[in-house]
Amino acid sequence: MGSSARSLELRDASVRFGGIAALSEVSLTARPGRVLGVIGPNGAGKTTLFNVACGFVRPDAGSIHWGGQELRGLRPHQLARLGIARTLQGLGLFDRLTVLENVLVGADPQARTGFLAGLLALPRAGRDEARLRSRALETLDQLGIAGQADRHPGALPYAVRKKVALARALVAEPELVMLDEPASGLSDHELSELGTLLRDLASRMSVMLVEHHMDLVMSVCDDITVLDFGRVIASGTPDEVRDDPAVLAAYLGEAVT
């Protein structure tokens, strides 16, 4: 990707739900080759931030820029073609599709044949499908779950389901992947595996994650943005953020002087 890779930038984004300011003038940048962590206490606006960046929630003020270009009227289904992938907190797997098919849906924007080729089952649709299929299997293999390709997600343990959701996001080889609580529900062993994976991903794309698990965030992220009550109260490297009085206050619930 190198120098051509793009950054995602939020500039002074604000969102209000009724009288409550979910986000107030939040600015942040997810840069290529870096892992950006967004942390904060419950209700700090982390998921709202993701939803703004994905076009599910339109900001009342401020703007989103991708590679320097403003994304106006962004709709979620446009993300994949922009090279942005996102996982969901609730995984959102397609329960009645096999694991392989789940990942194939993620690869779908890269298909070259359309409706007519599918209707007539033209040979080029078959070749296209075979190409996507081998790419999907490759992605599953990288995450070590190729053996589960033919099963349905409902029959798999939570950690494997999380990997399926991740594979679905990664199969399209996005420039930016946004992970909503990738560590939740994982064991210690799985956590360290995830940490290695995230560093590996950062060598290929930008990574942005929302996470509660402090150890993971501190060890994996290059940049951290801390939200509280919808405001950025601190941002910087893990070391800078760790000792920031405002962060301590937000997490410990009282002013530290």
Place this chain on the structure above:
Amino acid sequence: MRRLAAVWHSTLGRHLLVTAAAVLVVVLVVESVDDFRAVQLTQMAYLGIAAGGLTVLTGLNGQISLGHGALMAVGAYTTALLVSDDPVLPLPVALLTATAVTSAVGVVIGAAAARLRGPYLAGATLALAVALPGVALHFGETLGGEQGLRLRVPETPGWVLDAAYFVTAHDLTRSKYVAYLAWFTLVVVYLLLANLARSRVGRRWRAVRDDEVAAELAGIHLGRARVSAFVVSAAAAGAGGAVMALAVRLTAPTGFTLTLSLTLLTAVVLGGLGSLTGALAGAALLTFLPSVITDAGTSAGLDDIRAAELAPLVYGVVMVAVVLLAPRGLVGTLHAGWRRLRNPAVTPDPTTSADAASPGATVATSKGDTR
């Protein structure tokens, strides 16, 4: 042998082999029955065509429609208008036009349906089923009003008669000609629907059905996916209606009551949602069950009226039994049973079977399931 395996592994090859086998079965069956059964088979075919469209919509895309009978009416009336005047259009042209017109109607209804969910969608399509016969009454001059439109089914083309005589050494009767027409239409419609269901188009429909948010994040335009499923489904219903018009030779509002729409939905549920085989099985059940039950009643000593009353009863009991005991429908349940027989060790424990299925084996076994 290896070449055969290669054909089987491409969607087109597999579907064409099945199509060829289906054509053979159709010829054998239609040739071996009398004219009365041929008429029944025709009825099964047009119900099956429309039910195939509905099962794609409801089973694969999760949209319910109580209005597919109305879409059949659109196809039927279009055909009737095209085939009632001299000079009569060639039937394939009439069939295709009826399908195209119904698809166009499907775009409009599908665009509205894409914004509705669950009971609201059911209500809206129900309204369609109830309201559309009224259109025929309102435009009585062109659409024949209460009396309906009579069709002049054109003479069986000479080459068809010659070909039939050449193959079977019998003359082809009119009802058998219509039966062939109906079943060949069904085979073509099912081939195309199966192609779509196996393609990425079908996968997108199923993804939207299972999780809208995740589907959207995967780059799927929800509205487009829903409308395209509705249009494909409407096209099949239109083709079914066109065949129905040719078979019944009369297109009147009484033929397209709400009961027809509910019958289609019943066929789809009985057979198993999302399965074309199931839709066909459901259509067969609805076509043949009443006469089988009535015959059984008569031979058990009931008088004709009592025997005729037996059919709806059994029909209702079967419906309740399927919903309670086999919620996946007949074909879905058989399919699950077959899978359990073949692979009894399927438990939700990934550690035991993780190594059992290599990726290569996975590709080879994940075919042929349109559910």
